[in-house]
Amino acid sequence: KKDIPAVNFxxxxxxxxxxxEICPYCSDSIPKSEMKNHIxxxxxxxxxxxxxxxxxxxxxxxxxxxxxxxPVLCQFCDIxxxxxxxxxxxxxxxxxxxxxxxxxxxxxxxxxxxxxxxxG
Numbered sequence: 001k002k003d004i005p006a007v008n009f010x011x012x013x014x015x016x017x018x019x020x021e022i023c024p025y026c027s028d029s030i031p032k033s034e035m036k037n038h039i040x041x042x043x044x045x046x047x048x049x050x051x052x053x054x055x056x057x058x059x060x061x062x063x064x065x066x067x068x069x070x071p072v073l074c075q076f077c078d079i080x081x082x083x084x085x086x087x088x089x090x091x092x093x094x095x096x097x098x099x100x101x102x103x104x105x106x107x108x109x110x111x112x113x114x115x116x117x118x119x120g
Contacts, residue, residue, distance in 0.1 A: 001029060076109045
């Protein structure tokens with residue numbers, strides 16, 4: 001899958017046919033001696049803690065960005081909880097109030113960032 005000088009092509013092709021395989025899952029060129037390890041490390045099916053099955057090579061990205069059980073912080077109280085619980089928690093947590101340091105009114109936590117514009 002690379003450009004080879006014409007003078008080396010036949011020798012190169014013989015070498016590749018003897019030593020290289022195309023992975024049936026990702027179509028990468030893999031040395032025949034490493035194919036078993038490649039498949040076991042990159043393409044074996046694993047189950048995430050959210051019970052979703054995927055190739056092991058995709059698990060790290062899934063856990064970091066799309067797993068519903070990935071840990072996230074509440075924007076109001078900085079408690080760590082699962083992503084799929086965040087919305088419900090923030091609805092409750094953002095409805096708590098704190099007194100404004102300038103006007104003394106009790107302000108909802110979810111409105112605290114916007115309050116200085118209308119304060120007083």
